[in-house]
Structures are given as structure tokens and as C-alpha cells.
Amino acid sequence: MPSLVAVVVAHDSAEVLPGCLAALAAEHVPAVVVDNASRDRSAEIAEDAGAQVIRNARNDGYGRANNAGVRAALGARHVLILNPDVTLRPGAADALLAAAERWPDAGLYAPRIVEPDGRFFYQPRSLLSPYLINPEGRRDPPEGDACAPFLSGACLMVERRFFLEIGSFDPKIFLFYEDDDLCRRVADSGRALVHVHGAEVLHGRGRSSAPERGRVFRSRWHQAWSRAYVARKYGLSDPILLGLAVNALKAALSALILRRAGIERYGGSAAGALAALRGRGALAREGLE
Structure with missing residues (x-):
């Protein structure tokens, strides 16, 4: 069984999904795609790419759909949760797995996320952080591997068993703050959140789903x-x-x-x-x- 399986939640993501899945395949990472009732060809694109596809009859929300995908990733030691508008750069998956070997007691691992304008995204503060005093949101991004107060839910790697034991994403949340909530619970459990600088991904930001009225x-x-x-x-x-x-x-x-x-x-x-x-x-x- 693969040591790493990717979980991708799609909702009208046909424009970006091919690039995401192609990058995963290039890194030899199999994918589980949870399709949240897309009205485009997202599910078919995922099947054509060889991914395991879960078709939801309706949009279950981001966290709940990811929970289903992680449960379906049977046999995987780690799962990589990523948005469909995220593409892995060469070597990113290996760098994340190497970090897990170096720091096996950590709870979450996240790559260096590069935005479309070339900016390195790094979350400077969070509503849920009792230990991060940064009211102005000052950005001091790390220049190498580092413990972080919070990690972006756009791309996270976690040990599958630990994710399920800690309660997965909060199923009461349909959208937003599910990643902050997960990071808070991981930190409260005593495990570190690790930024892996050598693992780079590109993030389309806002391109995960096609525009829709309302x-x-x-x-x-x-x-x-x-x-x-x-x-x-x-x-x-x-x-x-x-x-x-x-x-x-x-x-x-x-x-x-x-x-x-x-x-x-x-x-x-x-x-x-x-x-x-x-x-x-x-x-x-x-x-x-």
C-alpha cells in the first residue's frame, strides 16, 4: 500500500483538477477525489486520471468531504489534503515524507505555498491562537523548516490514524475555519505543526471552483x-x-x-x-x- 495518498475535494473544479492530478501522478501519489456534486466534468476528469472517486449527491462542504476522503484512503500511513487548485512542484511529496521521518511526533506538515504572484503565503495570525500575539498581522516568513502556530488548509499532510483519532475536520463546519480548528486541536494535543520549506506547491487561490450566482x-x-x-x-x-x-x-x-x-x-x-x-x-x- 502507498505510504501517502492525496485527498482532493472537487466542486465544479474541471478547470484546475487536471493540473492537480497530473502533478500528483508525477510524484507517484495516488489520489482520492471527493466530488461535491459538481455540475461540470470534475468527477469524469478524476476517473480518467485514475483517481478513486467518491461522488456525493450534494455538496457536503469542504471539511466533511475531506473526512470521507481520508476514511476511504485505506492502508495509507499519511494523507495529503489539498485543494484542486494546488499543484505539487517536483520533490514536494518526498520532502514532506522526509520531514515526517525526521519529526515523527509532529501532528501536521505543510509545504511552502507559492501564490500566483510569486508571493510565499504564510499565515501570520489566527483567531484561534492563544499563543500567537500578532495583532497587526506582521509577516515574518521562515527561511527554512520551522514550527508554525498555524498552517493553511490549502495543503496539509497528516498521519491518517492521528487525523481520525483527533476527530478529523469538525463536521459541524460547512466552510471556513475548519483548518484553524484542526490546527488548534493538534496544538492543544501537544503535537507540533511543521512548515516544510523544501516542499513547494503552487496555489491558484480562488480557482478551486468555477464562478456561480450567489x-x-x-x-x-x-x-x-x-x-x-x-x-x-x-x-x-x-x-x-x-x-x-x-x-x-x-x-x-x-x-x-x-x-x-x-x-x-x-x-x-x-x-x-x-x-x-x-x-x-x-x-x-x-x-x-
């Missing part, structure tokens, strides 16, 4: 709801009332000047905060409860 409103809804959910989960100050007031005001001002983009963006955030205030779950909104 996407901005829906995305902002879940972002606001998930932020409130994880804040409550870890006993942090509740951002709901402030977020609701600020975004409702911005949505109203956007309506006055007939700025549709602002109405969708701020209206979605206000609606998500209001749903959290009323106790409505993200899964209920998506018809998954």
Missing part, C-alpha cells in the same frame, strides 16, 4: 457563521453582535448607492452572523441536517 453571499455567510462558531467553541470573545452591526450597516449603505457587490458581500456576512445569533446551524442552511 457564491459571494453564500461564502460570506459561512465565513461569518464559522467565525462565530469557533469563537464560541474555544471560549473567545463573541464576534456576532459587532459583526452583525457593522456588516448590516455596510449592506444598507451599499443598497443606497446600488452597489450590488457590496450588498452581496456585506449582506452575506450580516446574514451569517444573524443565523449564528439565532442558533441556526450551517448544515441546516445547506439542508444537510
